[in-house]
Amino acid sequence: MASTSSLPALDASRLSISLTETPFPIPTGKTTTKAHTDHLLIVSWTSTQGWSAPQIVPYRPLSLPPTASVLHYATSCYEGTKLYRGYDGKLRVFRLLDNCRRMKDSATRASMPAPDPNELSKLVKELCRVEGPRWLPSETSKGKFLYIRPTIIGIDADLALHVAKEVLLYVVLVTWPENANSPTAIGDKETLPGFKLWASPEDSVRAWPGGTGNHKVSANYGPALKAHSEAEKNGFDQVLWLHGTDRMVTEAGGSNFFVIWKTKDGVLELVTAPLDSGLILPGITRRSILELARTRFNITSKWELDGRTVLATAVNVEEKDFMIVDLIEASEDGRLLAVFVAGTANFVRPVTEINVHSHSIHIDYDAIPHAALLRKWLADMMYGIEESQWTEVIND
Template identity: 35%
Template sequence: MLPCRSIKGHCLNLLWRQKACISSLQSKNVVIRKSEKLKNKPRLEELVFGKFFSDHMLVCDYDDNDGGWKAPQILPFGDFHLSPAITSLHYAIQCFEGMKAYRTSENDIRLFRPDKNVQRMQRTADKLTLPAFDGEEFLKLLKQLLQIDSEWVPHSQEASLYVRPTFISTDPVIGVKHPSKARLFVITGPVGPYYEQKGTELFNSVKLLADPKFVRAWEGGIGAYKAGGNYAPTIQIQREALKRGCQQVLWLYGEDRQMTEAGTMNFFIYWINSDGEKELITAPLDSGLILPGVTRQSVLDMTREWDEFKVTERMVTMPEFMEAANSDRIIEVFGCGTACMIAPIHSILYEGQDIDVPTMTSGAKLSKKLFENLSAIQTGKVEHPWSVSIYN
């Protein structure tokens, strides 16, 4: 054991190193190498989520043994040359974010609450022991990337540019330990709606599979962090949902079958509660089961500002939901997230029984109002502090 004086000196040294590393990610040091051959951009009707990528990417490398953060680079989009031994490939020391850039009618380009995404990535990086970085400097770099690839932001408010920041360990070492090398990078690409649109509806509703044997997250785990390792185990279960005629999975937890999330979305219920009040309700963050979604927080902030009904964060169990459904107290159910924004839910398959949810038959009035209000902010139709220009 180190003596007290040594422990104090060691802690001060760690704090100094962390501060030094944070300050060394500087947007003013960015090196820009533009692509010599620009790609053809897809037509609006060709856009499929996650298929097309823009001309450039942002790359920020870190090496704990060589001064911390290197000069960030904006480079032509392309493959990485990495060792097959890097620990992100073996131990899932990796996290990511999902953001969107929108074009306004005045040809400005806006991000939606990007500070929240950066803060969440910093929080996840800390959980995975990836190196700390200056969020404001990273956001400046992200804006520079978007300015260079601004023409990739669709000239339509029916589409957007998806922005994918990713943070990986690049330590070429087989061994479970905190990384000394890492890469923070951003790729972007134009996208249309996350769920396939049918007809002229504003958006299409989805059906959920609720099976208690499938668990996404657990107390004391990392379900509240946007780590890549949270997602791979859900793919096989998503395939099972599709086999049963459902588009997504409603993740239940515990013996009381708490309703936590829907696929990769946060989950909301709008109902008449047992006291006869209209109430919008979603699972709280204190359990550690729920990802703190930016759209989730925006829905809570917006509806609380409206003050039209009660807004509550607490767990709802499947038996409680069933009782409300049987009593005709459910008004709407929807999921929300960056990719889909608002996804109304029309049915839940639970223990072999289809539970009809009256979201669409009742007109999905709240879902549509939220979708329209959030869209208006994102696309600059309504000026709001949540909408941030890439040129500021």
């Protein structure tokens, strides 16, 4: 068998494109996550042949043997990012290379070959270039986006428990409901209702030390759906995942979780859980929020928001562990000023209620403008209102 280092690497220059002759109808009216675009990117890998030549082909179902590794041993990881049509008519991606780097880490954690992030980024942008003009026409789609889902799965037809020897990397683009999860949703209670979170029960965890919670592997999500379903049955939107006997706050659903509060010493803090525990997914939106907050909230400043001038008090930005009792105490003391979640799917979404085993924490939506400002700044970058090194224009 050839050594891994001598096998062909993922190479975007080998890409071939075969365009469909029967494009799908563009959905009208209410969009869903079921509608996909006309093509997909596919490239395979084997332990003896390395990466094949990438292809963009007409969309088609995958064909898998019943004994495929992914179906039995969850050899799968994925990414989520978006293709934006800016208000200037240009297509953009946001920190795509960061997503591709995280996919490399996730694939490695799932014992699959890691695609080179730079080459994967080139391939994703090429698929966006193919699909963007038709699915996000510049004349009618300004301020809209498509969701991008790169995925790697093990496809060995072998029930033996071993590292995947055959994998398939594919990328699809899908539509997304035009609701409050959109970066362009107006920041008021009617169009951007706050999330209601339901604290996880003590017998249920999303991640644990030494596990895979800090990687985007598919096996993280299926087992979490039971608690998510219970939250929805009780009238809540997502689960606030707590960990350990001290009930440490980790994530909310599939999003990173942020709090703005005053410490007992009167210091205003923006706090989120740190990455060193191995429990937290290193979100791209999370990283962007921390970087923006550290540079723009370092001093008290006035900013424009939804046609008015608002005052944003300076905050200390902290990545540190905190417990659910800390949230409860801050709420009871009147020190809890804002809670929000952040991620690719939910973008930046305020939280207005947290239920902790029949104890409710209520958060004032309008107490401070910080979360709304972060949302606005990121959306402005994504849609070309503000120039940013985090975005790349795709010529279509």
